[in-house]
Amino acid sequence: xxxxxxxxxxxxxxxxxxxxxxxxxxxxxxxxxxxxxxxxxxxxxxxxxxxxxxxxxxxxxxxxxxxxxxxxxxxxxxxxxxxxxxxxxxxxxxxxxxxxxxxxxxxxxxxxxxxxxxxxxxxxxxxxxxxxxxxxxxxxxxxxxxxxxxxxxxxxxxxxxxxxxxxxxxxxxxxxxxxxxxxxxxxxxxxxxxxxxxxxxxxxxxxxxxxxxxxxxxxxxxxxxxxxxxxxxxxxxxxxxxxxxxxxxxxxxxxxxxxxxxxxxxxxxxxxxxxxxxxxxxxxxxxxxxxxxxxxxxxxxxxxxxxxxxxxxxxxxxxxxxxxxxxxxxxxxxxxxxxxxxxxxxxxxxxxxxxxxxxxxxxxxxxxxxxxxxxxxxxxxxxxxxxxxxxxxxxxxxxxxxxxxxxxxxxxxxxxxxxxxxxxxxxxxxxxxxxxxxxxxxxxxxxxxxxxxxxxxxxxxxxxxxxxxxxxxxxxxxxxxxxxxxxxxxxxxxxxxxxxxxxxxxxxxxxxxxxxxxxxxxxxxxxxxx
Numbered sequence: 128x129x130x131x132x133x134x135x136x137x138x139x140x141x142x143x144x145x146x147x148x149x150x151x152x153x154x155x156x157x158x159x160x161x162x163x164x165x166x167x168x169x170x171x172x173x174x175x176x177x178x179x180x181x182x183x184x185x186x187x188x189x190x191x192x193x194x195x196x197x198x199x200x201x202x203x204x205x206x207x208x209x210x211x212x213x214x215x216x217x218x219x220x221x222x223x224x225x226x227x228x229x230x231x232x233x234x235x236x237x238x239x240x241x242x243x244x245x246x247x248x249x250x251x252x253x254x255x256x257x258x259x260x261x262x263x264x265x266x267x268x269x270x271x272x273x274x275x276x277x278x279x280x281x282x283x284x285x286x287x288x289x290x291x292x293x294x295x296x297x298x299x300x301x302x303x304x305x306x307x308x309x310x311x312x313x314x315x316x317x318x319x320x321x322x323x324x325x326x327x328x329x330x331x332x333x334x335x336x337x338x339x340x341x342x343x344x345x346x347x348x349x350x351x352x353x354x355x356x357x358x359x360x361x362x363x364x365x366x367x368x369x370x371x372x373x374x375x376x377x378x379x380x381x382x383x384x385x386x387x388x389x390x391x392x393x394x395x396x397x398x399x400x401x402x403x404x405x406x407x408x409x410x411x412x413x414x415x416x417x418x419x420x421x422x423x424x425x426x427x428x429x430x431x432x433x434x435x436x437x438x439x440x441x442x443x444x445x446x447x448x449x450x451x452x453x454x455x456x457x458x459x460x461x462x463x464x465x466x467x468x469x470x471x472x473x474x475x476x477x478x479x480x481x482x483x484x485x486x487x488x489x490x491x492x493x494x495x496x497x498x499x500x501x502x503x504x505x506x507x508x509x510x511x512x513x514x515x516x517x518x519x520x521x522x523x524x525x526x527x528x529x530x531x532x533x534x535x536x537x538x539x540x541x542x543x544x545x546x547x548x549x550x551x552x553x554x555x556x557x558x559x560x561x562x563x564x565x566x567x568x569x570x571x572x573x574x575x576x577x578x579x580x581x582x583x584x585x586x587x588x589x590x591x592x593x594x595x596x597x598x599x600x601x602x603x604x605x606x607x608x609x610x611x612x613x614x615x616x617x618x619x620x621x622x623x624x625x626x627x628x629x630x631x632x633x634x635x636x637x638x639x640x641x642x643x644x645x646x647x648x649x650x651x652x653x654x655x656x657x
Contacts, residue, residue: 150180150181150182150183150299150303151175151180151181151182151183151303151304151305151306151370151374152182152183152185152296152297152303152304152305152306153168153171153172153182153183153184153185153306153308154185154187154305154306154307154308154321155167155168155184155185155186155187155188155307155308156187156188156307156308156309156314156317156318156321157187157188157191157192157260157285157314157317158188158191158192158255158258158259158260158313158314158317159188159258159259159310159311159313159314160257160258160396160641160642160645161186161188161189161192161257161395161396162395162396162397162401162642162645162646163395163397163400163401163402163403163452163645164186164387164390164391164393164395164401164403165186165188165308165310165390165403166385166403166404166405166454167308167310167337167338167366168184168185168186168308168389168390169184169385169386169387169390169403170365170367170385170405171184171306171308171366171367171370172184172385172386172388172389173383173384173385173386174367174370174371174382174383175367175370175371175374176383176386177381177383178371178376178383179376180371180374180376183296183299183389184389184390185292185296185389186390186393187285187288187289187292187321188314189393189394189395190288190292190393191285191288191289191317192244192257192396193394194285194287194288195243195244195247195248195255195284195285196214196218196240196243196244196247197214198243198247198250200243200246200247201246201247201249201250202246202249206239206242207242207243207246209239210239210240210242210243211243213236213239214239214240214243216236217235217236217239217240218236218240218394218396220232220233220236221233221236221237221240221396221397221398222394222395222396222397222398223398224398224399224449224649226398227398227646227649227650227652230637230650233639234639234640237257237639237640237641237642238640240257240396241256241257241641244256244257247284248260248284250284251282251283251284252282253284255284256641257396257641257642258313258641258642259313260313260314260316260317261313262276262316265316266598267312267313267315267316267600268312268598268599268600268601268602269598269599269600270353270354270599270600272316273315273316273319273354273600274319274357276316276317276319276320276323277319277320277322277323277326277357278323279320279323280320280321280323280324280327282320283316283317283320285317285320286320286324289320289321289324290324290328293321293324293325293328293329294328297325297329297332303332304332304333304335304373304374305325305332305333305334305335306335306336306337306366306370307321307322307334307335307336307337307338308337308338308366309336309337309338309339309340309341310338310339310340311339311340312340312602314340315340318336319357322334322336322354322357322358323357326357333359333360334357334358334359334360335358335359335360335361335362335366335370335373336354336358336360336361336362337361337362337363337366337369338366341361341362341363342363342364342423342425343419343423343602344600345361345363346363346423346583347582347583360373364425365408365428382430382434384438384441384442385403385404385442387400387402387442387446391446396642397449397450397645397646397649398449398649399448399449399450400446400447400448400449401448401449401450401451401452401645402442402443402446402448402450402451402452402473403451403452403454404438404439404442404451404452404453404454405453405454405455406429406430406432406435406436406439406453406455406458406462407427407428407429407430407435407455407456407459407462408425408426408427408428408455408456409425409426409427409428409456410425410427410456410457411427411429411457411459412457412480412520413425413427414518414519414520415517415518415519416516416517416518416584416585416586417507417517417545417548417578417580417581417584417586418581419581419602420456423581423583429459429462432459432461432462432464432465433465433468433469435462435465436462436465436466436468436469436471437469439451439466439471440469440470440471440472443471443472443473444472447473448473449473449474450473450474450475450476450500450648450649451471451473451474451475451476451498452475452476452477452645453475453476453477453478454477455477455478456478457478457479457480457505458477458478458479460482460484463479463484463490463494464484466494466497466498466499467490467493467494467496467497470496470497470498471497471498472498473498474498474499474500474648474652475497475498475499475500476499476500476501476502476503476541476648476651477502477503478502478503478504478505479502479503479504480505480520480521481504481506481521481522481525481526481529483525485529485532485533486525486528486529486532487532488532488535488536491532491533491535491536491538492536494536494538495536495537495538499538500538500539500648500651500652501538501539501540501541501571501644501647501648501651502533502538502539502540502541503540503541503543503644504526504529504530504540504541504542504543505519505543506521506526506542506543506544507519507521507543507544507545507548508544508545508548508551508555508558508559509523509544509558509559509560509561509562509563510551510555510556510558510559511523512550512555513548513550513551513555513558516548516549516550517548517550523562527562527565527566530542530566530569530570531566531569533569534568534569534570534571538651539571539572539647539648539651540569540570540571540572541571541572541573541574541644541647542563542570542571542572542573542574543574543576544559544563544573544574544575544576545576545577545578546559546575546576546577546578546617546620546621547577547578547608547612547613547614547617548578549586549589549590549606549608549609549610551610551612552610552611552612553612553616553620556612556617556620556625559625560624560625560628560631563628563630563631563634564628564630564631567630567631567633567634570634571634571637571647571651572634572637572638572643572644572647573631573634573635573638574638574643574644575621575625575626575635577614577617577618577621579602579603580592580603580604580605580606581602581603581604582601582602582603582604584604590604590606590607590609591606591607592604592605592606593605593606593607637650
């Protein structure tokens, strides 16, 4: 999808909107995992400041988490009292490297922190966790419910925090442009509560809404005027160039590095600063039939690999991160070679395709020497017929060789599996179980998911479709499975067969609760790759 900016109201500019005299406020709303800075805010800050535009990034997600944790607990049961009493100790557990040497103690700390968040949410009538936000009456997939969240902003559990913080931030500036980055469904209701408050209390502020979720919503025809009356401008795709144009600047070809200076010292739940960095957007493969990158036709935009590796090394030297999170949908072989040639200077992890270079032991050892502690791998299935039907471009024998070479090099593999695709029946799922069992010693972690059919996917043309979630902003279809392997059957199989396999259960028990792949690299480093 090309970058677009949709103007939902009159676009007014004056001299103050140019060259930084009128700052831009960048907001990241609750609720999602608060273990690293939101990459979008740091990327936008780097681009805006690089073009002379003043901006203030504010991560209301991490601020909101600590706001909830420090509320007087509304329940008086033994667990809640223990969690409240141990708050400081549990936070120290997650923010110290030594906290990742004892998995059971780590798990108790996560459970206690999650308990405090859940109790705070229950008092406000919502279901909260450290990783999710669920409202029993409002859906983020219904336009009318997002409008209700905006109209009733005072009912949001984060209202006491964001009302104060937005007043403080807006008071500093005369008439700022406010950008809100909305990436996940778990943020949507809170994002619109923020918008509703801004409309009611700071009506002169122009609001720009962008992010991954907005990009997906705008990818459907007829949605160009979504949220008119609440939002002034909608941005689809990377926001740097559209925002600069909106501010009256003409973006040159130069790409500016992310700026983490505002967020580096924020109290994220990690044992040190995690530096998120994207060397590309989109996917260089973009053929997988199950993937939104294919159905949305997002353009692949890589930085030159040597430039990206050099930028990352400079950022790492400046920020001294405990871990680097490479955000690419898939790190290209050229980018991997660039990281070997110029290591970033800190442990790192990211997503890769199962390419032939990773069958080479020397290549994997060089990756480990460059700082790679974990690679996320989209295996999806242990059935070659299913992989072929997905257009995955993966050969199972190659996958087996790569898992073995990564383990030998001390690089943990975080393997993603996808069940219930149209080409998979129970017999193919059994092939996946057998493949994982055969190679369990080389697998560090597992992620199990059930297939959702993206709107606009070519697969939908041959399937009888039904609604997945009710909502005019739904992201997926449900469908009648051609082999009778529906979501219910898949869940029962996973619970009664797949997860009960002893070698598979042992892998699943290693997965960090709630934080999963975000914290797994710290355990991988402690375990020497597994």
